Structures are given as structure tokens and as C-alpha cells.
Amino acid sequence: MNRRDVVVGLGAIVGTGATASGTGAFGAAEVSRQAEIDIVDDSDGLVGLVANEAIAGVQMDSGGELTVSIGDDDPGVNVSSVYQFGAFVTDDGVEDITGDTFSVVTEGDPSDMSEGQDSLESAFAVVNQSAEDLSVTVDFRLNDDIDGGTEYAFELQSSQSGNGTREGLATSPITTTDQLTAQLATGESIGVSFVINALEGVVTDEISGSLSVSATAV
């Protein structure tokens, strides 16, 4: 997971001055205020990165960061198989990836986080957990090292005002960066789900990637 950059505008929190009667003169003054800043798990951040607990391979690591790890030291995807991680909004454009043997699971609003894990059907979600509207940009980079015929598709989804929308679809081979910007009110979210087709794959096939999230108060 790459860095997460967030710009938040709070406006004036403190107006500190010194006012006295008459001339307003004083020799010295001191005012102290408390600041509370805690480092928390990605799922609890003002910009929350939430793993779907029901999806294998998508999890929080020991440092509190969202990770997607399928294979390597974790259980992977079998050769001659198709796996789907999280629901898609639509299967349009994915039929060629999944072939005739697999039907893509779809949901109307998979990245809905209104009821937390109970309503989340995406593999993972980026959630506005601040008190103000945010313009959120998700920068999604994929690299593959595929000798066999493994294919894949990633769907970027948004959940806004109770509606699920496919915001982008990236299918193999991916050589470019996909970027999605969405304006999210408090509680609204962006989700990512993906399908891997290893029917023609070999055991050394590998897909790696990174997700960078930037957010600005609007």
C-alpha cells in the first residue's frame, strides 16, 4: 500500500489573542491548548481503508495497513481456476475474462458502507470518515509478470447517495495507471473488486500493484 495523502480544511479552530480593559497593556501571557492526534488502523482513519472481512487475502496487516496478499506466503489462486474477490456492479466487459465456466457475481451497490461490514460486498473500500465532503482520488497501478495465460479484471466502484456505480474497469494486460476521482460525502465510499482467471495460468504467474489515495476537503 502506498502513501495516503490527505488535505483537510478546518478553518479557524483557535483565535488566540489578548484583550484587556483600558490600554490593553500586559507584560506577558501564556495560553495552552490540547491537541489529540492518534495513529489508528487504516479502517479507523479519517480516510478509511476497509478490508472486507469475508474476502480471503484482503486484510489488515500487523501494522494496521490494508493489504491484498493472495499467494506468496498466503494461500493463492489455483491453476486452472477462476476466482472472484468481491462483487462487481456489472459483468459488462468481463465476459471475455471469465469465459463460459464462471458467472460474475454482481450487486447493485457493492461498496456500500452504510452498515459497515454487513453491507460491504466489494473486496475493500475507501470511506470518507471525516465530517466534511472530500474529493478523493484513487491512483491504481498494476504490474504483471505472467508467463502463462492468467487474465484478470479490476472494477472500481462508488457508492454515493445509496447508488452503486461502476467508475472504471481495468482488464489484463494493464500497462497504464488508472485514476478515479470522486466526491464523497461523509460515509460514502469507493470500492474495488477483482476477478482472476488462471484457467490457462502457470504457478509462477504474478500480479502486483499499489493503491495511492489522496483526498482534499471540498
Add this chain to the structure above:
Amino acid sequence: MIDFSSTGGGEGVNPNSTYQVGGLGEFDSQNIDLVPGDPTVKPPVGQVAIDTATHISSEYAFKVMNQTDSPKAIEVTYNANEEPFPDGTRLFLVAYYPEGDDNSEQEEGLAVGAVADSNAKSASIIFDDQQYSTPIGSGKQFYVTILVDVGGADTSTDLGGTLTVRAGSHDDFTNADAET
């Protein structure tokens, strides 16, 4: 009160992230790499900031106003609850005083945590009759932006602290010139 939790459900800042409250848009593009400190700490604000376009006078974390009828020396310090900060984790408070004569008098800052070459000038925001600084005029104000840069620190790490504003001839006022 400065509080990075939210009624929206967020409880703090993510590991491996940067959060900025307020803009740094009026900062001189060269001088932003010379704040804070004398000599400048490493990294300077300019290498960590993520919004150098939004004007600080329109978006800021807080402002400090001299509401007396004479110029005042003003210092802002930040005493962290837990020191040292974890590796790669730092907090900047960056100040802008529009009425300063030049960049060096307008732009001040302090750094806490993982910066190299810390010094008296980088430990607090100082507006006083000192080098690269000037007192705050009557009825004038300066704006402060907060920058929190989190490395791979453990969750539950407390970056909070006490923000103190001193004004006038306070015994604890820092004389950075005496230490350069």
C-alpha cells in the same frame, strides 16, 4: 482544541500517510524549503507539504491575533505527549504573517519528531525582534497550518500534545539568536 477524530467515524490518521490541515499557498516557492529552523531542518516543510496551492489566509488550522494596542512578541510551542516520535513520523506547525517585511519575517515554523538538525529556531514559531523574525503588530494576526507526516509507526501511537502560545516579555520566551 485540535482533534483529529471526527463525528464521521474517523478516529485519527492512517499509518504511512500525510495529513495537512490548512494551505501553504502564499509561501514563497523557494523559502518554503528553508522553513523551519536556522539552519533549516531536514526535511523542510516544502518536501513534506501536500497542498502548496491553497492560500493559508483562507484555509488554516488556526490563527493567532494580537488584539492589544501595541506590537507583541509571540511564540508558539508544541510539547508532545510522547517523545520521541516513531521513526519517520513528524509534525510541523507552519505560520504565515502577511505583514512581515520579507519572506523570512513572514514565514515561520516548528518541527517535532523525525527531522535532522533540530535547533532552537525549529523548536518553536517565533515572532520577535530576532533574526528572520518580527513582532506581531497591533490588530494583526498570523495563520498556522498543521502538517502530520506518519511513517510506519505503530497504531495507537499518540502524536498529541500541548500547544502553548506565549506573548510579551515571558521568562520562557525562546531567544533563538542566542543559540545560533
